[in-house]
Amino acid sequence: FKIIGSSELIEVFTTRPDTIYGASFIGLSADHIISIKLAKNNKKISDFIKICKQAGTTNVDLEKAEKIGINTNILVEHPFTKEQIPVYIANFILINYGTGAIFGCPAHDQRDFDFAKKYNLEIKTVVRPDGKDDQFKVTDEAYSGPGVIINSDFLNGLTVPTNSVIETIKILEEKKLGKKQINYR
Numbered sequence: 001f002k003i004i005g006s007s008e009l010i011e012v013f014t015t016r017p018d019t020i021y022g023a024s025f026i027g028l029s030a031d032h033i034i035s036i037k038l039a040k041n042n043k044k045i046s047d048f049i050k051i052c053k054q055a056g057t058t059n060v061d062l063e064k065a066e067k068i069g070i071n072t073n074i075l076v077e078h079p080f081t082k083e084q085i086p087v088y089i090a091n092f093i094l095i096n097y098g099t100g101a102i103f104g105c106p107a108h109d110q111r112d113f114d115f116a117k118k119y120n121l122e123i124k125t126v127v128r129p130d131g132k133d134d135q136f137k138v139t140d141e142a143y144s145g146p147g148v149i150i151n152s153d154f155l156n157g158l159t160v161p162t163n164s165v166i167e168t169i170k171i172l173e174e175k176k177l178g179k180k181q182i183n184y185r
Contacts, residue, residue: 012098016109017168019105019126020079021081024104024116026087030048069115072088090115107124112142130147136150
């Protein structure tokens with residue numbers, strides 16, 4: 001994701017590239033290089049990072065913890081829609097998970113959903129369950145089950161999880177916007 005007003009990029013990691021059209025924020029780890037740079041000249045960000053470091057960092061700790069963040073006032077450009085998306089430092093993103101940066105897709109990830117609700121961020125539905133029509137909207141909790149991609153331009157109609165991730169990776173690689181990477185934990 002390209003930072004508005006800069007030539008810098010924020011490289012994000014995701015296990016669900018097929019939900020990229022549902023991105024409504026970028027989340028950075030407190031230990032991300034951008035977070036650290038911002039903390040040098042911003043006491044609020046510096047204090048927030050200290051709070052993040054005091055909390056637990058295991059997946060269990062993060063699942064239980066309230067999802068909190070701080071707006072960096074940085075905007076990035078969505079690679080397909082060209083919309084401007086805000087960048088937050090968030091307590092539920094770990095530096096050792098991929099790149100330490102994610103795109104938040106609140107409609108299809110519960111942590112992102114909780115965060116978006118707290119900070120009044122848009123929740124864009126891009127997967128509809130089988131048996132629902134394209135007017136399906138996520139409202140009360142994230143939907144992470146199988147279905148069909150919607151509201152996603154050239155990805156519309158791909159089935160989740162059968163071919164949506166593989167096809168999206170192919171397209172992102174062709175457009176030189178991303179690459180497949182296998183991570184082991």
